[in-house]
Amino acid sequence: xxxxxxxxxxxxxxxxxxxxxxxxxxxxxxxxxxxxxxxxxxxxxxxxxxxxxxxxxxxxxxxxxxxxxxxxxxxxxxxxxxxxxxxxxxxxxxxxxxxxxxxxxxxxxxxxxxxxxxxxxxxxxxxxxxxxxxxxxxxxxxxxxxxxxxxxxxxxxxxxxxxxxxxxx
Numbered sequence: 001x002x003x004x005x006x007x008x009x010x011x012x013x014x015x016x017x018x019x020x021x022x023x024x025x026x027x028x029x030x031x032x033x034x035x036x037x038x039x040x041x042x043x044x045x046x047x048x049x050x051x052x053x054x055x056x057x058x059x060x061x062x063x064x065x066x067x068x069x070x071x072x073x074x075x076x077x078x079x080x081x082x083x084x085x086x087x088x089x090x091x092x093x094x095x096x097x098x099x100x101x102x103x104x105x106x107x108x109x110x111x112x113x114x115x116x117x118x119x120x121x122x123x124x125x126x127x128x129x130x131x132x133x134x135x136x137x138x139x140x141x142x143x144x145x146x147x148x149x150x151x152x153x154x155x156x157x158x159x160x161x162x163x164x165x166x167x168x169x
Contacts, residue, residue, distance in 0.1 A: 038062065038124055048085045048165045056081055056163070061120070068117070068136035075119035075136055078105065078128075082165060086116075090168045095128040098159035105130060105155070106168075114154055121158075128163070129156035 038058040046053040054060075064081065066074035078093055079086050086093055087107060093116055096102045105116035105128060114130035121127055131137075131154065 038120060038126070042126060044118075044126070044160050045162045046082065046165075047163070048082065049167070053082075056118070061118075061126075068119075068131070068133075070137055072122050073120055073137055075117040075129075075131065078116045078118060078163070079107070081118060082163070086165050088167070092166055092168045093128075094164040094166070095157050095160055096162040096164075097128065097157035098161075101157055103128065103155045103157045118160065125158060126160045127156055127158045128160050130154040 038061060040058055042056075042058040042061075044056040046055055060081075061074075061076065064076060067077045067080055068075040082093070085091065091107060093105045094102050095105055095116075108115050112132070112134075114132050117129055117131050117136070119127045119129055119131070119136075
């Protein structure tokens with residue numbers, strides 16, 4: 001009887017330790033419903049050839065027809081938002097985002113190459129990325145991790161705060 005009681009106590013303690021460890025694990029955030037609204041405070045400063053331009057905000061993005069769209073996401077070519085200044089030969093867009101990370105995005109030389117876009121994520125954030133026109137939202141996006149898929153090989157920066165366009169020398 002004492003042995004059973006002792007085993008029962010040990011099993012209870014072991015189970016409690018397991019649940020405590022499980023409680024400290026962080027569960028992944030579930031995506032919001034499709035087309036989560038852009039944050040009202042969104043403001044992306046824009047500089048073209050050293051001159052400040054009108055910022056890109058949520059109202060401007062909502063008023064501009066996206067170049068690519070599906071049930072959950074929208075994406076605008078940077079040339080749609082910034083005009084022909086980015087379409088010039090040798091033009092580069094330096095896009096700065098979270099933690100002051102900057103990625104250089106260049107216009108494609110071939111129409112089949114990836115092109116720079118500003119995309120709305122499913123969570124309502126803004127991401128600058130390179131996408132191909134024939135498949136702007138590839139099926140592997142966001143499905144890496146435990147499934148051992150390679151993820152998106154294209155450069156991207158989340159939480160865009162600034163876009164600077166200049167001529168590469």
